[in-house]
Amino acid sequence: MALSFNTSNSLYDFVVREGNGVKGVSDLGLPEVPDRYIQPPEERINKQESRTCDAPPIDLSKLNGLEHEKVVDEIVRAAETLGFFQVVNHGVPLELLESLKHTAHKFFSLPLEKKTLYRAGVSPAGPVTRLATSFVPEKEKTWEWKDYISMIYRSDEEALQYWPNLCRELVLEYLKLSSKMVRGIVEILIRNLGVTIDDSKTEQIMGDKVVNFNYYPPCPNPELTVGLGRHSDLGTITVLLQDEIGGLYVKMEEDNDAGKEEWLLIPPIPGALVINIGDILQILSNGKYKSAEHRTTTTSTRARVSVPLFILPIATERIGPFPEAVKNVGFARYREVLMQDYMSKYFGNAHEGKKKIIDFARINSA
Numbered sequence: 184m185a186l187s188f189n190t191s192n193s194l195y196d197f198v199v200r201e202g203n204g205v206k207g208v209s210d211l212g213l214p215e216v217p218d219r220y221i222q223p224p225e226e227r228i229n230k231q232e233s234r235t236c237d238a239p240p241i242d243l244s245k246l247n248g249l250e251h252e253k254v255v256d257e258i259v260r261a262a263e264t265l266g267f268f269q270v271v272n273h274g275v276p277l278e279l280l281e282s283l284k285h286t287a288h289k290f291f292s293l294p295l296e297k298k299t300l301y302r303a304g305v306s307p308a309g310p311v312t313r314l315a316t317s318f319v320p321e322k323e324k325t326w327e328w329k330d331y332i333s334m335i336y337r338s339d340e341e342a343l344q345y346w347p348n349l350c351r352e353l354v355l356e357y358l359k360l361s362s363k364m365v366r367g368i369v370e371i372l373i374r375n376l377g378v379t380i381d382d383s384k385t386e387q388i389m390g391d392k393v394v395n396f397n398y399y400p401p402c403p404n405p406e407l408t409v410g411l412g413r414h415s416d417l418g419t420i421t422v423l424l425q426d427e428i429g430g431l432y433v434k435m436e437e438d439n440d441a442g443k444e445e446w447l448l449i450p451p452i453p454g455a456l457v458i459n460i461g462d463i464l465q466i467l468s469n470g471k472y473k474s475a476e477h478r479t480t481t482t483s484t485r486a487r488v489s490v491p492l493f494i495l496p497i498a499t500e501r502i503g504p505f506p507e508a509v510k511n512v513g514f515a516r517y518r519e520v521l522m523q524d525y526m527s528k529y530f531g532n533a534h535e536g537k538k539k540i541i542d543f544a545r546i547n548s549a
């Protein structure tokens with residue numbers, strides 16, 4: 184098909200309005216990406232200048248044995264420093280993880296008319312499924328090389344009715360089988376703040392769940408584009424399943440001696456899940472835990488998939504630092520915000536880094 188995208192409107196129509204997404208662009212086999220995908224030099228990812236994170240994965244099975252305290256320390260320390268860690272022996276069967284990746288590929292290979300049933304604002308399921316491209320294409324100067332579908336979990340019945348046929352049972356099974364691990368990690372982190380955790384508090388912190396299938400199709404110019412721009416995650420924690428291609432880079436809190444940003448590659452480890460701290464847990468912990476900025480590369484040869492599971496408080500919760508976490512520091516770094524308002528801020532902005540978003544809750548003098 185000879186498509187030339189002479190105007191930004193024609194590209195917008197093809198990618199966003201007609202729902203072809205960036206996969207549609209990739210399938211055209213263009214020799215170069217359209218200008219709209221070319222990142223400014225400072226946002227391009229220099230793989231050569233980045234190091235690989237060499238932290239070994241944390242073995243969660245050891246939480247049940249003599250090394251319990253050591254594993255707790257490893258989790259807490261990772262949350263306080265990089266804000267990212269990997270876990271193995273997490274209780275989710277490896278075949279299930281393989282099926283999720285395989286099914287994500289299958290979903291994005293569906294014919295357009297089948298996929299677009301799940302488009303934001305089109306699906307009869309309203310906000311329960313959301314097929315989209317980039318992050319907020321209406322607002323972004325430069326688009327991300329990524330399509331995704333979000334599946335928002337409110338009940339099994341709703342998921343079974345509205346999520347894509349192809350994956351609804353599998354994703355529900357994943358939610359069920361990962362819930363013990365998720366709860367265990369969140370409880371360890373909350374208890375370490377000196378907060379006594381009961382069922383209602385747990386629900387307050389992790390009442391909502393969203394699973395995405397992210398799809399990064401092959402890209403003719405990986406050096407000029409990003410799969411996902413710099414952002415931190417919104418919620419309490421995220422559990423990320425990545426495939427063997429990899430491409431996830433995390434920003435270290437401190438710049439290097441030359442005053443330059445340092446990005447670490449989180450390498451794919453067979454069978455592991457990546458855990459990262461979200462903005463809300465940074466706020467609840469009064470800044471003790473870090474929600475790190477991260478972003479992803481694109482690749483020229485194969486499509487990459489990843490499956491994040493976002494754990495977040497329900498929209499009506501008021502979120503502010505736990506009094507115990509304030510006491511530890513002596514003052515509050517964040518004010519209380521309504522989760523719904525924080526979400527509106529988050530989804531109303533392009534991926535331009537964490538500061539712009541979390542400053543919404545920051546107390547200026549802190």
Ligand SMILES: O=C(O)CCC(=O)C(=O)O
Binds near residue numbers: 397416423477491
């Ligand atoms: O694809 C990845 O490795 C990261 C995904 C991610 O950060 C996100 O979906 O927010």
